[in-house]
Amino acid sequence: MLVQPWDAGLDEAEWQTWIAEGHDFGLLSINGLPGHPPIAIPTHFTCDGHHLLVHLARPSPVWKQIEHDPDVVLTVIGDYSFIPGLWRAKAGTPPTDGVPTSYYTAVQFTCRASVVDDPEAKAELLRRQLAHFQPDGDHAPVAVDQPPYGRMLPGIRGPRLEVTEVLAKFKYDDHKPVEHRTAVADHLTARGQGLDVPTAGQQRRRLDRISPWKP
Structure with a gap:
């Protein structure tokens, strides 16, 4: 992934906050075996220190690939919108001369995968995921010897991803003038389609921190 200097995260807290705000679904990419294409699996995940916790079905085609090459990538994308060229034309030029682009946030984790297959270790993995996704605890206990999870544990494995x-x-065009970025954020808010509003929110948040951008 190409990251221009003006697109880079300003500090670790920026991307960590963005992930913690609910961006917990990504695309896990695993190198294929020789002669085979890579495998990409959409999945929820949770952060646990320097590890990402994921569980996948035992019949998933990934296990031989991970054993062959444990280096994997998990990519999370959000707050994206298409920006028409009319919004990006330079001052004093015809609006139709503007070049369109995409705005988005992407966080890419490069990881070393190991497989969790011990029943109690898998149960603990599920407990940690449920603590994130169902923090009210409104679910049955996750125990190796109790239904419903106990009988389901053999059907999953857990790739533990060390980041x-x-x-x-x-x-978000942070190298453009403040007036330009403000105008685009206003256009996004007015259009209000898809993820336009959160995209505008990210642009305004960055504008507050990078105003104007300097090399």
Whole structure:
């Protein structure tokens, strides 16, 4: 993923906050075996210190690939919108001369995967995920010897992902003049389609921190 200097995360807290705000669904990419294409699996995940917790079905095609090459990537994308060229034309030029682009946030985790297959370890993995996704505790106990989870544990495995590198990209035209960025955020809010409003929110948040951007 190409990250221009003006698109880079300003600090670790920026991408960590963005993930913690509910961006917990991503695309897990695993290298294929020789002669086979990579495998990409959409999945929820939770952060546990320097690890990402994921569980997948035992019949998933990933296990031989992970054994062959445990280096994987999990990519999370959000707060994205298409920006028409009319909004990006330089001052004093015809609006139709503007070049369109995409705004988005992307956080890419490079990880070293190991497989969790011990029943109690898998139960603990599920407990940690449920603590994140159902913090009210409104679910049955996750125990190896109790239904409903006990009988289901053999059907899953847990790739435990040790994070070795994080690449964060916040692509919101931060190298453009303040007036331009403010106008685009206003256009997004007025259009209000898809993720336009949260995209405008990210642009305004970055504008508060980078105003104007300097190399």
